[in-house]
Amino acid sequence: MARHVAERLGENPNLTAVxxxxxxxxxxxxxxSGTDPADDRTDGYDDTHALLAGGLVDGLRLRSLTREMGNTYCDTRGDGVFPYPGVGAIDVLYVGGAEAERFGEASRGRDTFGSDRYPVWAERAP
Structure with missing residues (x-):
């Protein structure tokens, strides 16, 4: 995915990718969340964050819109205790390209609508 995004952005400087x-x-x-896929490939976790934002794939450095959001996974046990404190958003948005700066920080919904996650979204300024 990161290579595809990097290629498309490289081919078209007017393109914005989300x-x-x-x-x-x-x-x-x-x-x-690792930063070196060669070292981290055996840990069982995904290095997608580093691949999209860390410049590891063809210099691709997308900007996270959800980094400061906090948790997007909700309390599924019903005891009011978040089961994975400190992990941050696991439902994320990244943006890069020509109009990336027109996107504000993402927002998180207040209702899960039956899911174990809160919805996230971002708005692009006109």
Whole structure:
């Protein structure tokens, strides 16, 4: 995915790319979010954050819109205790390219609508 985004942005300087999804590893969870895929390939965790934002793939450095958001995984046990404190958002949005700066920080919904995650979204300024 990172290589595809880097190639498209390289081919078209007017393009803006938004990448989002459920990465299952919090971007601020330093115990699981690696920065060296060669060293981290055996830990069982995904290095997608580093691949999209760390310049590891063809210099690609997308900007996270969810880094400061906090948790997007909700209390599924019903006891009011978040089961994975400190991991940050695992449902994330990254942006890069021509109009990346027009995107503000992402927002998190207040209702899960039956999911174990809160929805996230970002708005692009006109």
């Amino acid at each position: 990448v989002g999804g459920d990465f299952n590893v919090g971007e601020t969870d330093l115990a699981k």
